[in-house]
Amino acid sequence: MDYLKIQGIKSLSGTIKISGAKNASLPLIAMTILAKNSVSIKNLPNVADIKTLLKLLTNLGANCEFQKIKTIVDTTQLTETKATYDIVKTMRASILVLGPLLTRFGHCEVSLPGGCAIGQRPIDLHLKALEQMGATIDIKSGYVQASAPNGLKGCEIIFDKITVTGTANIVMAAALAKGVTTIINAAREPEVVQLCEVLHASGVKIEGIGTAVLAIHGTHGKLIHIDEFSIIPDRIEAGTYLCAGAITKSELKLTNVNAKHLGAVIAKLEEMGSSFTITKNTITIHPSQIIKPIKIVTQEYPAFPTDMQAQFLALATQANGVSIIEERLFENRFMHVSELQRLGANISLNGSVATVSGQSQLSGTDIMATDLRASSALVLAALVADGETKIHRIYHLDRGYDQLEKKLEGVGAKIERLKE
Numbered sequence: 492m493d494y495l496k497i498q499g500i501k502s503l504s505g506t507i508k509i510s511g512a513k514n515a516s517l518p519l520i521a522m523t524i525l526a527k528n529s530v531s532i533k534n535l536p537n538v539a540d541i542k543t544l545l546k547l548l549t550n551l552g553a554n555c556e557f558q559k560i561k562t563i564v565d566t567t568q569l570t571e572t573k574a575t576y577d578i579v580k581t582m583r584a585s586i587l588v589l590g591p592l593l594t595r596f597g598h599c600e601v602s603l604p605g606g607c608a609i610g611q612r613p614i615d616l617h618l619k620a621l622e623q624m625g626a627t628i629d630i631k632s633g634y635v636q637a638s639a640p641n642g643l644k645g646c647e648i649i650f651d652k653i654t655v656t657g658t659a660n661i662v663m664a665a666a667l668a669k670g671v672t673t674i675i676n677a678a679r680e681p682e683v684v685q686l687c688e689v690l691h692a693s694g695v696k697i698e699g700i701g702t703a704v705l706a707i708h709g710t711h712g713k714l715i716h717i718d719e720f721s722i723i724p725d726r727i728e729a730g731t732y733l734c735a736g737a738i739t740k741s742e743l744k745l746t747n748v749n750a751k752h753l754g755a756v757i758a759k760l761e762e763m764g765s766s767f768t769i770t771k772n773t774i775t776i777h778p779s780q781i782i783k784p785i786k787i788v789t790q791e792y793p794a795f796p797t798d799m800q801a802q803f804l805a806l807a808t809q810a811n812g813v814s815i816i817e818e819r820l821f822e823n824r825f826m827h828v829s830e831l832q833r834l835g836a837n838i839s840l841n842g843s844v845a846t847v848s849g850q851s852q853l854s855g856t857d858i859m860a861t862d863l864r865a866s867s868a869l870v871l872a873a874l875v876a877d878g879e880t881k882i883h884r885i886y887h888l889d890r891g892y893d894q895l896e897k898k899l900e901g902v903g904a905k906i907e908r909l910k911e
């Protein structure tokens with residue numbers, strides 16, 4: 492197993508190129524199941540979750556070819572329709588193949604993903620919506636067994652809660668369904684928007700893209716032709732590096748980034764004292780020498796993302812006052828708190844609310860990554876801790892950050908990947 496060794500330093504400087512968004516790539520890779528051609532995808536990030544999903548598709552009979560700047564995914568010869576536990580257990584987002592497999596083949600089996608470190612994360616809303624579209628769903632031996640021998644039918648679906656992968660799954664299922672599917676209370680995340688835009692450009696008419704009400708006009712079973720597309724920049728990776736600039740009080744420039752997707756994150760960093768220069772595809776952070784405390788409540792897009800909560804918690808340990816951070820989406824997403832406390836952070840937890848009591852001088856020690864975004868919060872804290880910090884179990888980090896240590900090294904961080 493690898494670990495990261497980080498030497499706390501005073502400042503960073505330079506430019507970081509942002510990779511393609513993991514959370515946009517996952518549904519868009521699953522979407523290739525709907526294609527009648529081999530699909531060329533540019534700007535896929537080089538992270539473990541993407542490899543996992545491509546492996547899952549390969550197991551189903553797809554052919555994936557990695558070229559220098561693009562990946563070609565050919566699902567035209569797909570034969571298998573069972574996504575097995577050994578892969579799904581490593582990545583919950585594997586559930587994204589459920590909608591596309593069912594709508595294309597009329598049947599499929601996908602292992603139940605189970606809970607994960609940050610909470611229970613049920614998929615009941617995905618299943619209920621597919622049933623409304625005419626599917627029969629059985630849960631047997633840990634698998635979702637879905638069938639719709641005569642195809643799925645468009646209908647009105649009202650999501651009780653906003654769900655990102657749930658919306659993506661139903662949009663893909665609806666793409667080949669008969670008639671129009673209307674999703675009310677749909678997720679509006681940029682990653683969902685890109686999925687809808689690519690499908691729309693491929694001949695699946697979708698109305699309401701970017702709003703909470705989507706109307707998807709299905710092709711009645713006809714596979715679609717998908718032209719080459721490029722994955723949008725990763726807003727969470729970008730947000731994490733903006734926090735790196737803020738916490739180390741360093742000017743950093745991010746390229747290949749879309750500031751429009753980072754509105755809530757930039758607004759909070761501005762409240763904490765930073766200012767920004769923004770162009771069409773760059774963001775430069777001009778940090779303040781004094782970090783102000785903050786109040787944050789995580790919510791669905793366009794509000795403040797839960798995927799940035801851990802990083803802001805790390806940043807708040809360096810603020811000159813009391814910050815309050817409330818997690819509204821996942822019940823157990825504060826495991827980084829005890830690791831930050833090991834570094835000397837002054838944080839108290841009360842249910843879903845973390846209170847960070849002012850600035851504390853962190854000091855390096857051995858700590859453990861517990862989930863993907865928690866891992867990056869630990870990296871941020873280690874950048875300003877006195878002495879050396881070793882972050883273990885960084886396979887969590889590798890799921891979603893493309894070459895994090897190389898990117899940070901490139902702007903002056905003292906960071907090394909080593910073997911246990």
Ligand code: UD1
Pocket residue numbers: 514517584610611612613614615616617618652653654655656657682796797798820821
């Ligand atoms: C996605 C993102 C993840 C992000 C999260 C919230 C991907 C691959 N992952 O996860 O990085 O943290 O959105 O922005 O894009 N829920 C149910 N029943 C369901 C589905 C969801 O109760 O059937 C609940 C969840 O437990 C959670 C909330 O709804 O409390 C939102 O979850 P959801 O948007 O589905 O998260 P993911 O799509 O899994």
